[in-house]
Every structure is written in C-alpha cells, then in structure tokens.
Amino acid sequence: MSQTKRLLIGIVILGGLAGLVLSVEMWRGAALAQSAGAEATLTPGAVPIYLQGQRVAAFEPADLERLPLANFVEPVENKTQEGWLLYDVLRLYLPEEALLADTQVRVISTSRGKSAELTWGEIADLKNMVMFDLSGRGTLKLVSLLDRLATRDQWVQDTDRIEVNVP
C-alpha cells in the first residue's frame, strides 16, 4: 500500500472517530434537552404517558377529580382498595385508535425498579379492576384482581411513568 493511501486511511479513521463522538454527543445532548424540556413542563406528582416512545400527555393529580371512583376488596388481606380505573385514565388522554385489545401498557415505578405489563384487553375487562389507589404519601399504586397482580408484592407502588405501545 502506498504511503498516501495509508495516510488517507488514517485521516479517514481519525475523522470517523471524531465524527462518531460528536454525533453521539449531539444525540445525547438532544435527548437530554428533550427530556429536560419535557420533565420541566410536568407539575409535581404528574405521571407522564408515553405512546410509541413519545411523551403525549401527563396524568395530572387534579384530573382524578374528573373520573369516577371504583373499589374492590382484595382477597389476601381482605382490605378495600379504592381509586380510579386505569381504563378511565387512559381513555382520558389517548385516542381510541391507540387502544386496541392487544395494545401493551406498561406501568412503571423507576424509583422502585418495578413495573407491570398489561394489555388493553385486560384493562378494559372491568372485572379485573386494574386501577390506581392513592397512597398515604400522595403517590399512585397500581392494584388489580388479576392473578399476576393479586398480592401486595406484585403491585406497582409509586407509579411515575406509563408506556403504551400499539403493535
């Protein structure tokens, strides 16, 4: 290989490395700015809702007043859970066409590292009682009569994010 060719390849590699770093950093910067901008609009205690990765709405605590209350008695400790159905919450913010039977809904607590995966079909089946209970600390916890959410361990306390993906 000639010297010129070697030098050119070297320069291309060097430029490629610099370009890679700059573009990754630009992308990181943009992502950070976007999330910073998005988070900034949230009022304290609001739960952002993401549809296909994009934040489309935030579930404000004040909105709860517009929704009907629901309740059930959980069978393990025989305590009454009272709150708002996830069915009502999502219908309040998301368009009908996003809410298909196999739409995946993920309710997340980042601070506790917990989440629950549900389909719209399960949520829309009102006998499953998939609902949010307002805890004493003012945060939301997801409770349900569904088998995989039947016990306290399986509930999602301190919910702070909802992700919705339409297949």
Place this chain on the structure above:
Amino acid sequence: MLKLRWPARPPSAGKSHRGETRWFTQRLVETSPLRAADPRTKLALALGASLAVMLPLPRLGLFLAGYVLLVAWARLLPEVGRHLWRARWVLGLLFVVDFWLVGPELALTISLRVALLTGVFALFFSTTTPRELGLALEALRLPYRYAFSLTLALASLSLLEEEWQAIREAQAARGVQPGRGLRELWRQAGDLVAFTVPAIVLTTRRAWNATEAAYARGFDSPHRRPYQSLRLSRLDYALLGVCGAGLAVLFWGGRFLP
C-alpha cells in the same frame, strides 16, 4: 500556541532530603490498618467499589455511607479528601450544569458517581508500597520480569526527575529556551529535540545500567525464591466478605431496599 514555560520546579515540588521526590500527591499512610491487608484484597475492594457507580441514587447513597465508614476506619479520610479537593471544580461544574438542565436528583447522582470514581483507588495506592505492588502483580500471574521492571521504574522516578531538571538547565545554559511564539516554529522544534534526545539517552543508559546491575546479582536465576509471599489473612477474608456481601445486597437486594 506552542508557548511553553519551564518552571524551575513544579509548584508543589519539594524534597525532604536528597532525591526523595514528593511532587506526587499520593503518600503512603503507614498508620492505616489497611497496610496490613493483602494488596490483592485492596485492589478487589477498589474495583468492586468502582462498580457501585451503576447503582441508583438511594442505593448509591447507602454504598457511599458504607464506603465513608471504611475510609474512616482505614484512616484515609484526608487522602480521599485530597483527591476530591483536586476534582472540586469539575465536580462543582457537573453539579451546576446537571441541576440547571435536568434537576437536583440527576445532579446529585452524577456528582456522587464521579466523586466515587475519583477517590476510590486511594484506598489501594496510599496503603501499598511499590514492592507490595510488585508482589501483587506477581501473585496475579504477571511474569516476574514484568513486575520487576515496573518496580524498578517506580524506584527510578526521582532519578529521572532530577535528570529532566538538569537537562533543562544544561540546555538553557546553551541558549535553548522554548517559548518564543509561533514565528520560529522550526527552531522551537529543534529546542524540544534538545530536551528529548538527552532524556532518551539518559533513560537508556539508566535502563542498561540497571539491566547489568540486576544480572550481576543473579537476575533470571531459575532458583529464585521470593523472600516474601502474599497470603490472605483473616483481615482480608473479613474485608472481602463484608464488602462483597454489602455490594451483593445493594445490587440484588431487590425489594428490601429503597
């Protein structure tokens, strides 16, 4: 741009007595109880601790509390403090930028992570002598010749530093003074060569003298038997056990932790 100034000595330089260089910030803390621990244990502790940067904030906080207790027990708070002090501007800047762009939680997390990475190896390096480092490297299956050359290099640092200073003076006495700005760039390059060539020659000479001196004292003998060998003591097992268990709980402790 290529304007170099050659201070007579670096600002923090000083010599306690001839040849003993103190311009490095690391010091051996003889009073630390970690002096008695095996260097491999300390290396494992430091590496384990640097993994903790991956923990989420509440757990990172718990880890740091434990880490501070360990450092305090090892009487190394001033050493770790000195490292953090040197990084204070960067840590401050990181905190402010993150606070401004995102929020206090991220700002705190990032600052704590960087602080941890900055101070964590002081545990190892301020309680280990070059000889112990060599023994540890040997015990970690590095061939003796490599470990020896590393400890020799550490032993030669003060000599090389004196030579750098002497070259600077000797060349300055002949009018070699880098730092005249861009106009005489080529001449400046020549001036820099007047430093690097003697430095390379003297270093090579030192390397050759050391090679001869080592072979004259039986280096590479197949009969070599180390005078000291490393052995893990109860202290090592206790440290590894406590710190390993602590990290394991923090990483996999699941719902029992915040």
Place this chain on the structure above:
Amino acid sequence: MTEALRLDAVSFRYPRDGLGVGPVSLALPAGEALLLAEASGGGKSTLARLACGLIPHLYHGELRGEALLFGQPISRQPLWAISERAGLVFQNPAMQMLTTSVEDEIIFGLENLGLSPAEVRRRLEAALQCLGLEPLRQRGPQTLSGGEQQKLALACALARRPDLLVLDEPLSMLDSTAARDLVGHLRELQAAGQTLLICEHRREFLADLPGLRTARLANGGAARPTAPAPDPGSAAGPLAAAEAFSLTVQSLTARRGGRAILRDLEFTLAAGQLVAVLGRNGTGKTTLLRALAGLQPAEGRLAVQSAAGETAPRFSLVFQNPDLQLFQASVRAEILFRLPQPDLAWYEWLLNHLGLKRYEEAPPLLLSEGEKRRVALATALMRQAPHGVLLDEPSLGQDAHHKAVLLRTLRQLTHAGRLVIMATHDLELAAQADMLLVLGANGLVAHGRPAELMAEAALWPRAGLWLPDWAWPAAETRPC
C-alpha cells in the same frame, strides 16, 4: 593454588567501532587482590564485565582467547551461575540501585540465590551490620549519599558471598572520607581472604591495601588512542585578555525544599584565579556553582566589580554529566551549536588542545566518557562567557594525562584573565589551584591558598574531609 580468574590472550571487540580490550593474559589466584590500572577510555570496565560474565552474555561483540572463572569457561556458563561466584560493584552508585529501600536492595540478590527466608534474613542482617547500614535500612537508596550508596552496593555484592569480588572504579565518585571508609572495608575483606579484582584510577587510596598487586593494561589493553600531548607552541591560545574584575559573594544562602544548602557564604575572588571548591558530598558544591551560574535562586549578594562598574556574574557552567547536553550529529555541530559568529581560531585551538580533532565529525554520543566530558567542556568554553567558567567534577574518570590536559586548558583561561571555579573531590587536582573554598555542613569552613590551608590541621576534620599525605605535592609545608 586455585585460580579465581585466568585470562589467556583474551580480547573483546565491540561491534560499533571495533574498540575494546586485549589481548590480555593474567592470572588471579584465589585469596589475592589485584589492581588493574591503565589510561581512561581503555578496557578496565570491559575487563571487569568480562570477569563477571556480563561480557559476552549481555554484549554483542567478538570475544577471543580463553577466560576461565575458577577453572570454568565464562562463555559457556549461564550468567546467573557466574554471578553466584563473581560479584560486581559498579562505578556509579546511584545507577545500580534497583529497589525502593536499602533492605529490598540487599534482599533482591539473595532471593536470586534461592535461599530460605530465614537464611535471607540472616545474611541481610550480617551485611547491614558489616557495612554500618543498619540505621539506613528503611531509607530509599536514591536518598542516600554517594558514599552510603557505594557501601550499599558493596553490601549487596557481599551478601551473596561471591568467591571473587570485582570493583569497577568504586571510588571515582566518592569524596575522600567516603573513599577511605570504603577502602577500610576492602582491607577487612582482604584480611578475611576475599579475592578482589579492583579497577581504579584513584590508586592513591588503595596504597594501604597490603599485598595488592598491580597489573597494567598499557600494552594492548587500551585500544582507543589517548589524546596527544598539546603542542607547546600553541599553549598560548588565541583567547583575548579580559578586563580585570573581582567576584564578591556576600551572605549567600541557597535553599532546596526549604532546607538551607548554602548558608551565609562570604568570599571574594579575583580574575585570573583557578579556584577549587572542596567539601563532602552534599555540602552544596554543585549548588554554589549553580548559584554563580544564575540557575539556583539564592539570597544575598553576587556581584562582579570592574573598572566599568558592577554587574551580575556571567559564567559558563560545565555539568558533571555530559549526556545532559549532547544531542548533535557531530562534535563540530555540538561545539558550534547556536553560535552565530563562532571564533574559529579558538575552536581549532580547543579541538587540538583537548584531543578532539580526530572526532570532529563523529557523533558525540559514541565517544568514551572522558572524551564526552571534554566535548562538553569545549561547548562551554566556546561560548566565551565574559567572566569565566564553572566546572562540576571535571576530573571524574580522567587519568593523569587527561587531568594534565584539563589543567593546561584551564590555565589558558586564567592567563587570559578569566575566573575558573571547579567543584571537585579530587584532592590532587585541588592542590594545583590558586585558591581553595572548603565547604562544611554549616557553610564555608575556610578559604585561602592551598599551602596556607594545609597548615591548619584542625580545619579538615571540621570540613569532614580526610586529608591523606599524598594529596599535597608540596609536602614540605605540611606541619607534621
């Protein structure tokens, strides 16, 4: 009687320039001591390395003849096996230190013998005690004085209990007290039946080793020709005479790392003097030269007075280690480096006078140590600093012939009205000076003419210097 070392017509040539040593024949019976003496740049170090197997095991080159160590051919034994029978102490003590503490330094060689830890401990303690190094056992070798380092090097070699101990110019970098101390240890070793092979210029110190035989390598030993005697006709060199001046030093104090190295020095020197600065290692001889050259920050007054008024002193400094400066492709380029209008007559005079003419186009790095020293001297003298020249240990590793050449060159400068100040532990050289400055641990102990200072018998112990009889050619002035 067993022969420790036998060389039969042994010669060794380095590949670079074909120089080396031999052919040499000699026999050293076990239990005896032999001194190898010949001109500098010859083959003493080569022979010392040969006796310990470093040649041919670590050097490329052509070895001829037969070299036997205790009856075994050196070239056919592994180096580690040779090192168990022959120990070596090198010339430069700082350069042979390998570890970070005195103890580790001794232990290093003992580990290589495969001894049990208990035996290593026993031999370590014995070696420390024998050479009085116990108080220094935890110190870093690089923090010791030159004399202490050389004792440590001897301890490292002795602890391995070699049958033959080879010493390559062990005294050349030591002050007279340290040198006498080391020779004292050699005397004890000799009395205990240790076989010794010593290569040394400073033979005067070895005079009280009983039974020391001397072998000269002059015929066939030195392959490198020595510098020719200067042409007497050119002795009056082309250097123009300088205006008369005097150098005044008042309350000179210099510190390193907060510690005062020089304290309240006061003296006056006149142009045209050859001045020797004496003192033990670490008393600040080099620091004084650096202060005079403007390289060392110092408090006090340093001034040159002449008819034109008072100015700061302007001297050239010749450093102890020539390798600090040399980097050019030829001796000529090195000496004329960055001189816009060099005085070519002076250049030619220096080249001829210092015996460098034949190396004019050779790279300085490839010259012998003594020749490099002379190139470094020439580079400093070419600059013709107005007040003169400062020299740090100029006679290091130089034989009598080259010391004479050096002295004549320096006299040329003093005749032309320059001031020449040299720091040295070479008492023979110092005795030829016009003026002595004797430094002690607490500053200047005395200054005056050599003959006057010799008369003060109490002075030398105060300076910590041992003054042997032979150091002073004018022995009739000595009070005894």
Place this chain on the structure above:
Amino acid sequence: MTRPAWSGYFSTFQLILLALFSALIVVAKIVLRTPLQLPGHTGIFWMAIMLVATRVVPRRGAASVVGVTSGIMAAFLGAGDFGALNTFLSYTAVGVGVDLAMLLLPNMENLPQAALVGALGHTGKFLVKWVIGVVAQAPVGFLALGLARSIAGYIVFGALGGVLGALTLLALRRAGYFAYLAEKK
C-alpha cells in the same frame, strides 16, 4: 517455576527500557506542566516519548506495554484529576491506540506518518475519557471548552507530539544512538 511462553517476548533490557520510558512519561507529564490549560496539551511530550519507545524496542505491543506501565505508575502516584481508574485507562488507551495505528502507519521516522499515529493514539485517550463520561452519564460535552474543541486539542497536540517523536528519532539516529543500542543484547 514455569513461565508463560509470552514472558520471553521482550528481552529483560527491552522490558526495563519500556518501563523507564513509562516513568519518563509520568515525570514529563508532571514536571513539564505548561501554563496552557488547553485540553490534551501534555500530549506533546507524551506522544513523542511513546513513539520513540516503539522504535527503540521494535516489537509489536511495545507501545501498549508503555501505556499500561505508565498507567499503573501514574495511578500509583495519584497523577490525574479524576482518580486512578480514569488515569490508568487513559494512559493504557494511548499505548493501545499507538500500536493499532502503527499497523497501518509503521514508519515512525516519517513525519506525516508519525504525526497521524500521534493524533490517533492521543485520540484513544480522549475516547476513554469520553466513554467514562458516558458510562457515568456525565454530560462531557458541556465541560470546559466544548467537545469539538477538546477533540481538536487532542488531535493537534497528539500530532505535534508525533512530529516531535519523529524529529527525536531522526536526531537519535544521526547522533549514533542506534549504534550504541545495537551492542546490547
């Protein structure tokens, strides 16, 4: 005691030489602090010594040995402002970067090749610092002078170091250094 086969890859003298070159890098880094606080300015001497080392010990991997050794030493001595791990990794990256770059550009006495190897090796150091920043989720791009200027600094000073290395090698050859070296085993 058995030795791994690779332990004889370098001769003892070569190993000691590489270790002392590493020490020289650490000393140069600390002694020759320039008042320029541009990112990567110490790379001039650093890269020069590194490049000389690869020619003085002409075996593949020499630069990596210098990188790792100087990394351990610098970490041991507490050099660098971001702790030992960062120091060790970034020194190592320079060595590995130079070795990799020399696969493409082997002639260190050729000024353009040496400059490019210097730039590539020094960029390796930048990459490590950057990756550590990314892993720790630190917004490196916002620090001090901005990312583009930092990269440019590393590339320029690395290249200058490469040029100084090549000039040093040429001067060493003219001064007979390699003839001196050749007589040692």
